[in-house]
Amino acid sequence: MFKEFKEFMMRGNVLDLAVGVVIGSAFTAIVTKVVEGLITPIVSLIVVLTTGKTS
Template sequence: MIQGFKEFIFRGNVIDLAVAVVIGAAFTAIVTVVVESLINPLVSLFFAADSLATALTFTVPTLFGGTATFSFGAILAAVLSFLSVAVVVYFVFVLPMNKARERSEAKKGVVADETALPTETELLIEIRDLLRAQQGQAPRA
């Protein structure tokens, strides 16, 4: 039992996951600062983002004499926050990394030609035909 646990811990996946969590936490801090320092002030130029969470609320009476408050503004604020984080991550990190990777591959002479690769169906047909040939059967069309 302990041997299995050692193999699990030292397999590499756990170490990779731990590194990913640490890097993810550091990455979250960077994205949060960019959103709070750049994106939120840009959004506040167009409308009062601080009051959005409390602006679109509806209060309705409940069956037991109380009230229920629906805060659609908070949902909209969360969606805007998510979209702003996604925009920052894509344009500041993903897009430049993809461009750098493309330039690096172009320098190495690696050209990604996906049209030359066979489809999954073609590969399965080829495997089937090879298996039949091994068994001495004639391949079907």
């Protein structure tokens, strides 16, 4: 039973899918941090400078 499972897991499409999921989740985390740490403060600063409102 383990042999069949190992053969199934070693097929290219299953490994490609697993790698894609891992890369996708890492990319999601990176994009979230860039937006939270860089884009949101810049947009907030622009809004404060143009409207004078802080909230």
